[in-house]
Amino acid sequence: MHITKTILPLSCGWLLFFFTTASAQSAGYRARDYGIPFDGAPGPFNAITDVPGVTVGHTTLISGNGPLVKGKGPVRTGVTAILPRGTTFDPVYANWYTLNGNGDMTGTHWITESGFLETPILITNTGSVGTVRDAAWQWMDQHHYYTPFYHDYWYAYPVVAETYDGIFNDINGQHVRKEDVFHALDSAHGGSVEEGGVGGGTGMMCYGFKGGIGTASRVLDKSAGGYTVGVLVQCNHGSREQLTIAGVPVGKALRDTLPYSIDKQPLGLASTPPREETGSIIVVLATDAPLLPGQLKRLAQRIPLGVTRTGGIGGNGSGDIFIVFSTANPHAFSNTENRTVTTLPNDHINALFTATVEATEEAIVNALFAGRTLTGINGNTVYGLPTAAVIRILRQYNRIPTK
Structure with a gap:
């Protein structure tokens, strides 16, 4: 589920803030449901939450229409939270x-070290990176999501990543607030994950169409360990002409259709100038x-290999930043004690490489299939x-059987 924070004017001139709950994306909207041939076997939810313990929450902020008034709107943004073990600190x-690197992901230096x-x-x-980072710190403090190094003294470097939604959102108004971050964290859950224009992906565009959040998973054969790989993307990258689905140059066939517009000027590839590779993609695996x-x-x-399957090239204006974690070896972390852990031999890792590429590709396409037309x-x-039109093109290339 995700939360939409809607802002309505009251007769007294004040603003009323309330939250409404939306159900998970119904079956039939995801790419696989249309018969698109993806390699590999997905988990039961075909989502990052197929990895046991992982939870995801969204807060979606949508309000206002019309001309930009800095600090007021329109607002088309949000925040998405991924917790490796839910609310358990481990x-x-x-x-x-x-x-x-034309983007930002905080907290990565300490992960490297x-x-x-x-x-x-x-x-x-x-x-909103700074606001979200500060709110995450406060949430961790309130939930005792830390291990103190002395009495109740602790430190952490919250991981916050971003993509740019200023084409559709009053981005300089910084409308994401502490309570929005808390809600995304507190509402995070397993199971189905809503995709498209939700959470941090609310105001994002991908390959010239509506982008945002997408997710997918792969389950390895038992002979390869039976492990699960789950991916969640926030995609805001690529130009229309680059889009490739199931190996088919779909974007080239669609380049003269549905041109997006900025400041009343159409910017499809049929007009000039095209908007090329000035966005970003964040991938969590x-x-x-x-x-x-x-x-x-x-x-x-290996994540970029999945991105390139959909047409991305990691252009100069793109922030393509990826983070990966393993939920194996619980309680491996300690500030004071030795730990014994289990590791996989490098000679057995190829199947995980393959799953990474496959799940990344499908997560991006899922984000596109879940996207809905947005005006900001x-x-x-x-x-x-x-x-x-996409299905028709894929049938022309014999990637989907003709009915």
């Missing part, structure tokens, strides 16, 4: 990788395979992926 082995992720992961818009930080780095370095500040509009 740091996990982790690592990260950046393909192109220590090998552990000690905080939740949050994703939001570029202008979880697995229950027993991997050490160095091995997790190797998984993180100044009437700026981006259309949802025309799924019927």
Whole structure:
């Protein structure tokens, strides 16, 4: 589920803030449900939450229409939270990788040094990283989500990543607040994960269509250990012409259709100038395979192979930053005591590489299939992926059987 924070004017001139709950994305909207041929076997939810213990929460902020009034709106943004073991504090082995660094992910220096992720992961818009980071610290303090190094003294470096939604959202108004971060963390749950324009992905665009949050998973064969790999993306990258689905150059076929508009000017590839690779993609990968930080780095370095399957190139204006963690080896973290852990031989890691690529590719396509047409500040509009046209194109390439 996700929360939509709606702002309504009252007759007395005040604003009323309330939260409404929306159900998870109904079956039939996800790419696989249309018969798109993805490699590999997904878990029961085909989501990052198929990795046991992982939970996800969203807070979605939508209000206002019309011209941009800085500090007031329109608002099209939010925050997404991923907790490796739910509300249980038990740091996990982790690592990260950046393909192109025109973006931000806080807290990564200590992950590199220590090998552990000690905080939740949050994703939001570029202008709200500081607010979300501070709120995460306060949430951890209130929930005792830490191990003190002396009495009740503790420290942490919350991991907060971002992509830019200023085309549709009053980004400089910094509308994400502490209570929004708390709600995303407190409402995080397992099971189905809502996708598309929700949470941190509310105001995002991907390959010239509505983007946002997407997720997918893969379960390895028992002969490869039976481990699960789950991926969640916040995609805001790519140009229309780059989009590739199931190996088919869908974007080239759709480049002259549904041009998005910014400040009343159409910016499809049929007009000039096209908007090329000025966005970003954040990828969070979880697995229950027993991997050490160095091995997790190797998984993180395979994420770009999944991105490129959908057409991304990690262009100069793109922030492509990826974080990976393992929920295996519970209680491996300690400030004072030795620990004994289990690790997977490197010779057995290829299946995890494959699962990483496959789940990343499908998560991005899922985000696109879940995207819905969005109008934001100044009437700026981006259309949802025309799924019927995509299916028709895939059939022309014999990737989906003709009915």
